[in-house]
Amino acid sequence: MSKYFEIRWHGRGGQGTVTGAKSLAEAVQGTGKHVSAFPDYGPERRGAPLRAFDRFSDEKIRIHTPVLEPDVVMIVDPTLIGTKGLLNGVSDKTIFVVNTEKSPAETRKALGLDGQTLYTVPANSISHRLFKREIPNSAMMGAFARACPDVISLEALLEEAKHIFSHMLAPHLVDKNVEAIQCGYDEVETV
Amino acid sequence: MPKLQEMAKKEAAFSSGHRLCAGCPVPIFTKMLTRVTDYDIVVGSATGCLEVASSIFPYSAWKVPWIHTAFENAAAMMSGVETLHKVHRRKNKTDKKIKCVAIGGDGGTYDIGIQSLSAAMERGHDLLYICYDNGAYMNTGIQRSGATPLGAATTTTPVGTVVAGKQQQRKDLTRIMIAHHIPYVAQASIHNPVDLSNKIKKGIEIDGPAFLNILSPCIPGWRIAPDMAVELAGLGAETCFWPLYEVEDQNFKVNYEPKKKLPVTDWLFTQGRFRHLRDAKWSHLVQDFQTRVDQQWDWLLGRQAATK
Amino acid sequence: MKDKYRLKKWQELPPGGVITEGGNAADYETGTWRTWRPVWEEKNCIHCLTCWVFCPEGAFLLRDGKTPSGKDRKEIRKIDYFYCKGCGLCVRECPVNKKGAKEVIQFVREET
Amino acid sequence: MxxxxxxxxxxxxxxxxxxxxxxxxxxxxxxxxxxxxxxxxxxxxxxxxxxxxxxxxxxxxxxxxxxxxxxxxxxxxxxxxxxxxxxxxxxxxxxxxxxxxxxxxxxxxxxxxxxxxxxxxxxxxxxxxxxxxxxxxxxxxxxxxxxxxxxxxxxxxxxxxxxxxxxxxxxxxxxxxxxxxxxxxxxxxxxxxxxxxxxxxxxxxxxxxxxxxxxxxxxxxxxxxxxxxxxxxxxxxxxxxxxxxxxGRKYDLFESYCLDDADRVVVAINSVAGEIKEVIDELREQGEKVGLLKIRLFRPFPYAEIAQALKGCKIVTVMDRSTSMGAYGPLFSEISNALYDAEAKPLLYNRTYGLGGRVMLLDDIKDVFKESEEYLNNGKVEKMFDFLNVRGG
Known part of the structure; x- marks a missing residue:
């Protein structure tokens, strides 16, 4: 286990997974931690499976290597369940946060998990409800705060997100995304 | 010629003591740059005869600020100069209105420099680009360029037993520049100083990009006597090989229409580089040459009629 | 003049190979290139400035003068042989020469 | 602030x-x-x-x-x-x-x-x-x-x-x-x-x-x-x-990390220095005298200063993230030049890594130090020039 807190995101090109990893890092940085966030870059375009990484620490982060033994695995697209590599390097302590409409029990089975903690969140439904399209990032961030309150509390996340989104988005979308974080947090299920 | 009298009152942009060939007509237009306008000007040159012969360290023939960096980039380089002037004007660091002029030969303009030229014109810099077209890479010893006319003997298109000089027609760069829809495009020639000076003046003073293509015979490259440049340039216009015209905001104006258009052979056969074309064996090349010139002239008169 | 163009040490050169004196090529003699010499005859000259505008060397020097009707004009003063490369363009293009009756500019071999 | x-x-x-x-x-x-x-x-x-x-x-x-x-x-x-x-x-x-x-x-x-x-x-x-x-x-x-x-x-x-x-x-x-x-x-x-x-x-x-x-x-x-x-x-x-x-952030011509008493030194450029530092910390805890010289200024190259900084070390691994085809890596050549006049020359060799983005994991860095330890123990360099992390060796 690394001395850093490490997250591996699994998503598809065009879903905003990389932005999600970066936004989460920015939010955590806002709480005073050192952070890094970076994707696996390739020529893949919209739709191709991709990975992104976060690394958080109380001290300066010097390494740039991909996350091999994640503390958290974030699965942004439910259709990735069953694809290769999701379980690489995971331990008993690894936490899974999965965007799915299915129950935690079903998801655990589909992923083939043993004793790991699993949180599910219907991020796509939340996104459709709020944005009329599929941008699950913000809901996933909310779910992360539910899963790892020691890393960032919901309050801190909401506060930081307002700030971060205001640099990226139109004002009404800032509010919607903050709402999506709250919904993601609220609608998490676990077993 | 009152125009010459006016010009004679002003200092030339280009000094004596340069090392161009005896009889090279290029200084005819470089001297004019400051004589036709009251603007301050800054000149940038592409690599070529003019650049080399005017700036042999520690001597410079340029009485105006001048820069050379490379062969293919005169327009890009001068777009940097022009942009900085724009910044200075915006920040009130100067109240001067300086005009930028880029100069390249046909090698540096038709060929290796066309990308940077095209882009600088498209970006709309306030810049006059002058091409002096002598029809080959003369600086390096007469190698063919995209401006070399059909049939011309150069060191890379020599006359042999089965091939007689350049096998392709020249490209029409002036027309390519017209297609950029810039405010001013013109063709001039060194034999007509009044027309030439008018065009340089317009090109410098107009707001935005301008392109001027000047026919400039080359003593060694055309294989002509050192006193023949003006006469040969004049024949270029009389045969309509090199029509004098200008296009202002897509309005075409032919500046000189010969009373009787001379056959191209009058121009070709006074130059050593076409001497071989007198052989009946290559008469089809001469015919093709004439056909292209006729088509080009007809097109031009047609454009003029259409925009009148 | 001699010292100005002596070969300098690297420490004496301004950075970047810049030449800080515009137009100093005028200090360079190109008249040595000449094998034929144009000789200007003032008496036949109409001061049309054709030779002046075409001369690639700027070798035709001017002076202030008057037209026959008394208007100010620039006139040919002389040929500067420090620069004249002897190309003969002035001889060929002189409109008086072209008419053939009189000669303003003669072309003669340089003496050896 | x-x-x-x-x-x-x-x-x-x-x-x-x-x-x-x-x-x-x-x-x-x-x-x-x-x-x-x-x-x-x-x-x-x-x-x-x-x-x-x-x-x-x-x-x-x-x-x-x-x-x-x-x-x-x-x-x-x-x-x-x-x-x-x-x-x-x-x-x-x-x-x-x-x-x-x-x-x-x-x-x-x-x-x-x-x-x-x-x-x-x-x-x-x-x-x-x-x-x-x-x-x-x-x-x-x-x-x-x-x-x-x-x-x-x-x-x-x-x-x-x-x-x-x-x-x-x-x-x-x-x-x-x-x-x-x-x-x-x-x-x-x-x-x-x-x-x-x-x-x-x-x-x-x-x-x-x-x-x-x-x-x-x-x-x-x-x-x-x-x-x-x-x-x-x-x-x-x-x-x-x-x-x-x-x-408040101090920069020299190059960065010395745990260099003073180091026997085994790696010379490297850019981001990989982070991974190397991480590994050095771990190896130092185990008592290994390892250090890093990280290049900051490559032109002009600080030959004398680098020679001084490497004085006393016993073996130097130069890591180049580029190749000079038919020659040693560019960084190696400079380090080698810098050490030419050194009184006690360290063992010196060149490793090329990371071309085209090939990742160097922390274990890969550990291998680099393992190799330098072997060379130092044997008192000689086996391979002057080699690629790291390349299939086929």
């Missing part, structure tokens, strides 16, 4: 450019440096800088326009990567020889072919003889800091040379990292006003730039240029010291 933010390397360089607020930026987009120019274009669009942005059609024209604007008397900047830098090659030399303090970020990326968008140093190492001052950076903070220092160094009247600030493509350029951005005004005060030298726009004093030198002058001009590089070293030391006093 500086602002602590999480930002990509590209974003940090765009911030540096915004703070420098150059007169002209001429640039052409190329991965992975594109975002720098995109961000900067937004600054222009929002009126946050006074800069004129020339969106040229190629990197060759980018550098040509930069030179034109610089000779005209402006402070100019650009950014590029890989083949873009290669396309600039001709103009890089011209910028340097004309002594124009153009500033450029190079986001390091492998050179084609095969085409590859990921990090190695083949681009900037290929330009190492162009006459540019070259800085390298481990992370976004160092890249930003180097860029803030760059105009002060390049525009110094004793120097007047272009400055290239390099950082690793994707690894740094596209990663968010925590760093400190200094206050705009403080940065601008540190940098000061640009002073033009023999400006082309001074039409009252017309100068000729880019004249033809023949055999009577070319070598004298080159000699003067070399002198400017020599002088740059002490200017860089001064400016780095001033920067440290002003902003």
């Amino acid at each position: 500086p602002k602590t933010i999480a930002i990509t390397g590209n974003g940090a360089m765009a911030e540096a450019m915004r703070q420098i607020n150059p007169d002209v930026v001429a640039a052409f987009p190329i991965t992975p440096s594109t975002q720098i120019i995109e961000d900067f274009a937004k600054f222009v669009a929002d009126g946050k800088v006074d800069t004129e942005l020339i969106t040229v059609e190629s990197e060759h024209s980018a550098m040509s326009a930069c030179i034109g604007a610089s000779v005209a008397g402006g402070r100019v900047m650009t950014a590029t990567s890989s083949n873009g830098l290669a396309l600039m090659w001709e103009m890089l030399y011209i910028a340097a020889s004309m002594r124009q303090p153009v500033l450029m970020t190079v986001v390091n990326r492998a050179i084609s072919a095969p085409i590859n968008i990921h990090c190695d140093h083949g681009d900037s190492m290929g330009a190492r003889d162009a006459g540019w001052i070259q800085f390298y950076a481990e992370n976004n903070q160092e890249a930003y800091d180097n860029m803030i220092m760059a105009p002060v160094i390049g525009e110094n009247m004793e120097v007047r040379l272009p400055v290239m600030v390099c950082m690793d493509g994707f690894i740094i350029s596209h990663s968010i990292e925590t760093m400190e951005i200094e206050e705009d005004q403080k940065v601008r005060d540190f940098i000061g006003e640009h002073t033009a030298l023999n400006s082309l726009l001074d039409t009252d004093n017309p100068v000729t730039w880019g004249a033809l030198d023949l055999h009577d002058y070319y070598i004298e001009h080159r000699r003067g240029q070399q002198e400017a590089m020599y002088r740059a070293k002490s200017v860089i030391e001064d400016v780095s010291m001033r920067f440290g006093e002003e902003f």
